[in-house]
Amino acid sequence: MTHGRKWGKAMSDGVVSIRELNRATLQRQLLLRRDDRSVTEALGRLVALQAQVANAPYVGLWSRLDGFDKADLTGPMERREVVRATLLRATLQVMTAEDYLRLRTSLRPALVKAMRGFMGKRAQGLDFGDLASAARELLDQRPYALGELGEALLKSHPDRDAPALAYISLRCELPVVQRPPGGTWGSGSSATYVTADAWLGAACHDAEEPQELVRRYLAAFGPAHAKDIQVWSGLTGMTAVLKDMRGELTVLRDEHGTELFDLPDASLPHADTPAPVRLLPEYDNLLLSHHDRTRVIPDAYRPHVFRPGGRVLPTVLLDGFVAGVWRTERQRATTRLTVTLFTDVPGRDKEAVAEEAARLLEFITGEPGHPVELVTAG
Incomplete structure (x- = not known):
């Protein structure tokens, strides 16, 4: 490089x-070339990958690591080296177990503030510490899914609503992680939760x-x-x-x-360093980690990517900047990947996007030959 x-x-x-x-x-995001480090080493570099959608960190790592296979992330999750848990911006992230234990206490004030703001009146007068104690008593007995934990917490908090109780318990005061297969490829929204100290055999850092x-x-x-x-x-x-x-x-x-x-020892690539085409998943932290996001996405394109309801669409990087979005859809026995570019681009760039999209589709489906389509918005 x-x-x-x-x-x-x-x-x-x-x-x-x-x-x-x-x-x-x-x-620094391992997107100028695919890196040869392990998943745990890569996550240590990236701190975390946003994982609101279970498959997203797999696609994020595929775009960053040479030869990445789905088992390369699922394995460390099953071995408790990597966890899926609430951390940055009070959203689900995938990170190393070591980083979760070290960083969660520092980020706890943000979790509490975000949850009180998100829940509004549903959190008024609620003692988060008392709720965390009640949730721990339940989780010490067995893993719980979000819905059933909320119903169980109604016994100690009968004047509250179950979804709010569960959401606050699992996203705020009490350190918990999702137990695989929750959070692994194809698991969707199905997950059960366990306390972090029980799952990892260690407590979060105090300071x-x-x-x-x-x-x-x-x-x-x-x-x-x-x-x-x-x-x-x-x-x-x-x-x-x-x-x-x-x-x-x-x-x-x-x-x-x-x-x-x-950092004083950090290096800066030349402005003309080649940046290959990359397809990033929904909610990728590359797009969500700066106040001024023009370093990765022009302001004119933000409404096409940041959608109502807090959705952040999967994106295409061309010459290092967001230039389009992509999606997959199942059609009978095949899966189609469609790339929508925001403006017309030279033929060589379209070819590079199509080739990368075909490789990603093969990774997603596990087999070659599924169709890729490129369209231009407007």
């Missing part, structure tokens, strides 16, 4: 172009580590500013954390003069 500048505290210009930000982010969160974020998504870290983590107060860390970080600026921070 071609590298460009390497940051040092005595840099003379310190200005990063939008294409340099794009290439730096793609490199909050906001500076460690910053370092991990920058390694996976930098250079960035405080608002970027806050969007990724769901936490507030990152400006103060960065102020405390200023002496150990490199300080840069984007083309608009906004101050950015990075």
